[in-house]
Amino acid sequence: MSEAVLAQLIAQAEARGGDLVTLRAIAEEASALGAERALRRLGLEDEKARIDIGELRQLLSAWRDAKRTARNEVIGWVVRIVLALVLLGLAAKLGLVALVRA
Numbered sequence: 001m002s003e004a005v006l007a008q009l010i011a012q013a014e015a016r017g018g019d020l021v022t023l024r025a026i027a028e029e030a031s032a033l034g035a036e037r038a039l040r041r042l043g044l045e046d047e048k049a050r051i052d053i054g055e056l057r058q059l060l061s062a063w064r065d066a067k068r069t070a071r072n073e074v075i076g077w078v079v080r081i082v083l084a085l086v087l088l089g090l091a092a093k094l095g096l097v098a099l100v101r102a
Helices: 001-018 021-044 048-093 096-101
Strands: none
Touching: 001 021, 048 096
């Protein structure tokens, strides 16, 4: 349908000359036709595609949340280990290790 409308608009432009309204209509129809072709090539032309894209976005969001949480946990553990090592070093420096051995 869009191809027929586009062909009709081009014929109109040839017959009457390219006025601004006709040229805008041609650009709009050509854009819509190109978008439809691109979606069809990607397999996203049906109504189920909207649902699929929504589910993919939710899945991607969940993945990003999981990745962020994992990164934060790793950073938290590294900080705890570093603090524990600092405390052990401080205890050794102050001679508190001898008190624990006794």
